Amino acid sequence: MLVYLFRRLVNVVFMLLVVAAVTFGIFFMVPKLTGTDPAMLYVGKIADKVAVEGIRHKMGLDKSIIEQFWLFLKGVFVGRDYNAGTDMTHCAAPCLGYSFKTEREVWPLLLNRVGVDFSLAAGACVLWLVFGTATGVVSALRRGTALDRLTMTVALAGVSLPMYFTGLVALAVFGHQLGWFPINYTDLADDPVAWFEGLVLPWVTLAFLYAATYARLSRATLLDVLGEDYIRTARAKGLKEPVVIGKHAMRSTLTPILTIFGMDLGGLLGGAVLTEKTFNLRGLGYEAVTSIQSSDLPVIMGVTLFAAFFIVMANLVVDLLYAVVDPRVRLT
């Protein structure tokens, strides 16, 4: 178990390194190809040569790409000093560099934004996991009935709808026309009630999209599982149907659901770009899009790493949960 955990953690670090290297490589090489100068981006268009050279030296942009990447990694783990003679800045331990645009540290900027995504994901994931899986299970148990056909039709429609479209419709109808829900986001710390009300529409819209996928998946998986020999054995030895379904069939049905749940949740925490744009939320996704539009490479890099970190960690947690849920899985 401990050995397994250690191996997986090494794997996590490896994955993050690869993602970092690829992102770094691409987004620090591309300006060279397109002929834009990162140092110029820090200083602004109407800067004199001396200032640009000063910044280039201070930010280490005059070093080779390998050296820059090394300094970046070192910054993440032990912090980093930007040094240009008398002008010295220290960037503390998880240092992701400075934004080209605002010249502020990237790490606190992202920490500030991630709260929105946590709020968004927390509510939505409970909704979709409970409703999606429950719908799928009921459908599978009532296979072929009108209820099954109805829910599966709705689920198919759900996976075919772009979420920004359903989101806009929800905003137009429930936000503006009926006025049931506020259309802006309030921080949890400021006003918990307003926080909750403001997030109802994003939660429901997002959860509907995911619930459709989960309903389809859990229905198909449960139907497969119900055909397995061990279910027949459980029934043959006289177990009651709720026990057969609840204790035997559900365990292996949950395994694939957990798999995509890990990926989906990790993906959401790292920035729900579409949801954020539709509902005008200012989370990591918003930060990413604005930084991309202004070619703010350090911020792009930071968001990408944040997002990858959440996905990889969510997958790790899910893999550990497998052993709890599915008795056939042993962590070795």
Add this chain to the structure above:
Amino acid sequence: MTTPIETSGPASGAQPDGASTPEPPKKIEGRSPGRIAWSRLKRDKVALAGGAVVVLLILAAVFAPVLTALFGHPVDEPHPDQINPDLGLPKGAFGGISGDFLLGVDPTFGRDVFSRIVYGAQISLLVAFLAAALSVCIGVVMGIMAGYFGGWVDSAISRVMDVLLAFPQLLFSIALVSVMPNKLLGLGDTGVRVAVLVTVIGFFGWPYIGRIVRGQAMSLREREFVDAARSLGAGRAHILFRELLPNLTAPILVYATLIIPTNILNEAALSFLGAGVRPPTPSWGQMLSDAVGIYQADPTYMVVPGLAIFITVLAFNLFGDGLRDALDPKGN
């Protein structure tokens, strides 16, 4: 590379489990699995309806110039007389829908929405099909190699797939599109954007197909017909692509059909975020993005492209689901 020996591969076409009879010298008499699947598909009215809509959409996209000449106006032609100059919105009710403008006009310019939807279908379907083709090509080659060779080849390829799945694709895609030059390799603006969209969507899509093909190839390599081919002196390439591949056509076909609607949604999402083809070239996601600010005043302009995406994706999903059920050897 060894020269492939003249052996006839295990039958042709969609044959999900043609392995029980190793190397049939001539076509199997009676109902081939392909024919069984076709007769099942013919009975599935919903899937056929989906397929019919898909065919219609493809025809509409191909004959876009003819359609707009018959029922619409040139795609970029402004009609200021249709626009209320004070609001910048269509004069007529429901987004200016009339006998002359079947789906209304767009705000500000008063361009024919019908024409823009039809031309948007061109971009949407072109990107979706090409990206699916790219995903299938990479996914099949990688998956078949990982599954057949196992060992370090499998570890390496699986690791690459893990990293790709951990990559924040949407952010990465927007970032990549934003740094691409407008002209590249003799392609124009739209050409470059389409090429980038296809590359990005297709490249991030291959691990999904790769995983499925890998799993199938792993079980197929233990079958007798592979041993038989090897004992006859067949080379690796021959076994991979002439023995294994024909047995994988069914799952590949199904996932290719089901990855197309995902690609359509991805293309629309990227266009929605401003990373799709650049205006004035129309695309559905871009129209929805334009509708964000004005959906209260002009809801038609939001509903029309939203429904276009929904109907297209739903049709592909219905057809893909039906195809999967028809090709499932366990189905009845």
